[in-house]
Amino acid sequence: MESNVRAHLSDAKATERVGAALARALSGGMVVTLTGDLGTGKTTLVRGMLRELGWEGPVKSPTYTLVEYYPLSSLYFYHFDFYRFADPEEWETAGLAELFRRDSACIVEWPERVANLLPLPDLSIVLTHAGDGRDMSAASHSADGDRCLDAIGRL
Ligand SMILES: Nc1ncnc2c1ncn2[C@@H]1O[C@H](COP(=O)(O)OP(=O)(O)OP(=O)(O)O)[C@@H](O)[C@H]1O
Ligand SMILES: [Mg+2]
Numbered sequence: 001m002e003s004n005v006r007a008h009l010s011d012a013k014a015t016e017r018v019g020a021a022l023a024r025a026l027s028g029g030m031v032v033t034l035t036g037d038l039g040t041g042k043t044t045l046v047r048g049m050l051r052e053l054g055w056e057g058p059v060k061s062p063t064y065t066l067v068e069y070y071p072l073s074s075l076y077f078y079h080f081d082f083y084r085f086a087d088p089e090e091w092e093t094a095g096l097a098e099l100f101r102r103d104s105a106c107i108v109e110w111p112e113r114v115a116n117l118l119p120l121p122d123l124s125i126v127l128t129h130a131g132d133g134r135d136m137s138a139a140s141h142s143a144d145g146d147r148c149l150d151a152i153g154r155l
Contacts (some may be wrong), residue, residue, distance in 0.1 A: 003140055010093050010133040015041040018102045018136060018152055019048025022123070025151040026053075028103040030076045030144050031119050032112035036127035041134050045125070046079050049107065053077065066090075067099065072111045076104035082113035091117045 022032070026049070028134045034042040047059040053072050062068040062081045070077040078099050091097055091114065100106055100119050111118055122145035125138045140149040 003149060005136075005138045005149055007136050007152075007155070008130060008133060009127075009136055010042070012041065012044050015044045015127075015134060015136075016048030016051065016124075017124070017155060019045040019050075019053035020150045020154050022148050023049035023052040025147040026075070026105050026143060027147075028105060029101070030123070030148075031100065031106045031108065031121045031149070033108045033118070033121040033124045034127065035111060035124065036134075037129065040129060042127060043081075043128070046107055046109075050077070050079075066094065067080070067096065078104055078106045080106065080108045082108065082110040083094035085110070085113045088114075088117065121145070 007018070009018065024152070027054055028066060034045060038044055043059065043061045050059050050070060053074060055070055055072060062079055063083055066080060066082065066085060068079045070079065097117075108118065111121070120141060122142040123140055127134060128135045138149055138152055140146045
């Protein structure tokens with residue numbers, strides 16, 4: 001079932017459009033990982049998702065807080081950034097494990113920092129610097145992930 005979509009994203013708007021397409025197919029229980037060096041557009045993609053889902057407020061990078069919660073009407077939306085995650089015990093003590101539920105969508109920057117704690121993702125996206133733009137590779141690992149991958153592939 002594993003399949004893959006690749007694209008060149010020439011500017012930040014293109015990254016937001018990927019997020020918007022993905023958001024249209026997003027459902028509760030999904031885990032989406034965003035992997036890529038500093039500044040490759042992970043938070044930009046999340047902003048595109050949130051705008052599509054009707055969130056008009058600021059979209060902050062949860063680098064210091066680890067997680068930002070967005071109270072959308074359609075689903076519970078958690079945006080994680082594990083760049084500064086250092087203490088594995090925090091996974092339990094900070095209650096992070098409990099946020100991965102059937103009715104919540106969890107979008108995760110820097111998943112490699114919590115590799116052995118994180119549930120398996122439905123969709124994994126890798127962003128890399130490519131000239132002035134970015135290259136994106138998205139892979140699906142479940143039926144839910146397939147739906148998102150189709151939505152991205154139709155762009
Ligand atoms: N496809 C693109 N082409 C060019 N610039 C882009 C593209 N996508 C996003 N950017 C820009 O890259 C910069 C960094 O974006 P962003 O903060 O989303 O990166 P990030 O991967 O979340 O970084 P960090 O690892 O620090 O959290 C922003 O100025 C954003 O507008
Ligand atoms: Mg970020």
